[in-house]
Amino acid sequence: MRFVNRIWEGDDPAERLARAVLIPFEAVYRGVVAIRGELYDRSLAEVSGSSIAVVSIGNLTVGGTGKTPVAAWIASRLSDLGMKPGIVLRGYGGDEVMVHRRLNPGIDVVANVNRAAGIAAIAANGATVAVLDDAFQHRRAMRHVDIVLLSADSWTRKRRLLPAGPWREPLEAIQRASLVLITRKAAAPQQVADVLSALGVAGPRVPQAVITLAMDTICSATGTMRSQHLSTLSGKRILALSAIGNPGAFAAQLRALGADVINCAYPDHHAFSPTDVIDIVARSRPAERIVCTLKDAVKLGPIWPADAPPLWYVSQTVSIESGAAEIDRILARIQSHNSSQLT
Numbered sequence: 615m616r617f618v619n620r621i622w623e624g625d626d627p628a629e630r631l632a633r634a635v636l637i638p639f640e641a642v643y644r645g646v647v648a649i650r651g652e653l654y655d656r657s658l659a660e661v662s663g664s665s666i667a668v669v670s671i672g673n674l675t676v677g678g679t680g681k682t683p684v685a686a687w688i689a690s691r692l693s694d695l696g697m698k699p700g701i702v703l704r705g706y707g708g709d710e711v712m713v714h715r716r717l718n719p720g721i722d723v724v725a726n727v728n729r730a731a732g733i734a735a736i737a738a739n740g741a742t743v744a745v746l747d748d749a750f751q752h753r754r755a756m757r758h759v760d761i762v763l764l765s766a767d768s769w770t771r772k773r774r775l776l777p778a779g780p781w782r783e784p785l786e787a788i789q790r791a792s793l794v795l796i797t798r799k800a801a802a803p804q805q806v807a808d809v810l811s812a813l814g815v816a817g818p819r820v821p822q823a824v825i826t827l828a829m830d831t832i833c834s835a836t837g838t839m840r841s842q843h844l845s846t847l848s849g850k851r852i853l854a855l856s857a858i859g860n861p862g863a864f865a866a867q868l869r870a871l872g873a874d875v876i877n878c879a880y881p882d883h884h885a886f887s888p889t890d891v892i893d894i895v896a897r898s899r900p901a902e903r904i905v906c907t908l909k910d911a912v913k914l915g916p917i918w919p920a921d922a923p924p925l926w927y928v929s930q931t932v933s934i935e936s937g938a939a940e941i942d943r944i945l946a947r948i949q950s951h952n953s954s955q956l957t
Contacts, residue, residue: 640777668746672749672763673762677780678767680797686718687932692952697948700723701745702725702726705725707883709912709913722739730754733746759793760792762793765860795941796823806935821940826935844928851873851874851902853878853898864907867928905927906928908929
């Protein structure tokens with residue numbers, strides 16, 4: 615577990631003490647968030663308009679909820695409905711831009727810290743609807759629909775705000791959302807039930823759905839081999855390589871497939887270097903396979919040595935567990951905004 619995660623989640627005396635030291639700073643952060651929210655709620659803070667329909671995909675915590683695959687999935691669904699979506703994101707670390715271009719090669723992707731400028735850029739390129747990846751807190755850019763993700767895998771009853779915990783806003787901020795998507799990778803049904811129970815108190819009127827981010831196939835990260843069925847991982851000793859927000863969920867998914875997992879986690883958005891690759895290969899010696907996520911593969915593939923053991927990544931698929939009608943209703947709402955902007 616990374617140092618910051620140990621402070622947020624750990625339970626030994628030193629970790630509890632570190633968390634206690636940060637609580638006064640959490641109180642200051644909470645006050646700043648409340649004031650900023652009040653300014654936007656009262657229309658006292660400037661909001662940039664848009665010439666096209668806008669849907670935001672965001673969350674309430676730091677990393678690990680599946681924003682990028684869900685944003686790509688929503689963009690694909692909008693395209694299937696006859697719209698021309700474009701994706702706007704901050705582009706931190708560069709990996710998310712590459713992932714979006716891999717998942718939706720026909721969809722325009724623009725990285726810009728200024729989301730309003732990014733929306734204008736994709737509109738100029740012909741997009742009729744903007745999908746904002748990670749923008750719930752970026753309220754300066756107007757949006758017609760706010761989809762907020764909560765991870766059942768990362769759920770905890772301790773919901774401390776930054777810097778004492780991973781929460782960007784209190785759970786009650788969910789009331790601004792048009793739809794809450796509870797994402798699940800390896801979480802047990804009870805964890806999903808716990809999230810739903812908390813939402814029933816914090817945002818009872820907000821529509822909800824549950825989706826699974828499931829592993830699909832195992833693919834070559836260097837393009838030199840064909841994809842394989844996930845069953846090929848069963849019984850194998852796997853080096854689970856990841857630089858994502860929730861590496862534990864990735865390792866848990868591989869274990870659920872019957873793999874014997876050696877976890878090799880780097881900080882989220884880590885920029886892999888040739889030196890890192892040497893270290894990874896050395897750490898993989900006890901393993902039969904090295905498996906990473908697509909987010910890691912787009913960075914590691916181009917620098918992976920030809921004489922190193924093969925690098926594989928696991929593709930993901932989004933499936934709806936419950937709330938399909940709510941998702942369809944939101945997509946129809948976006949389509950209605952898209953049509954009204956074009957007339």
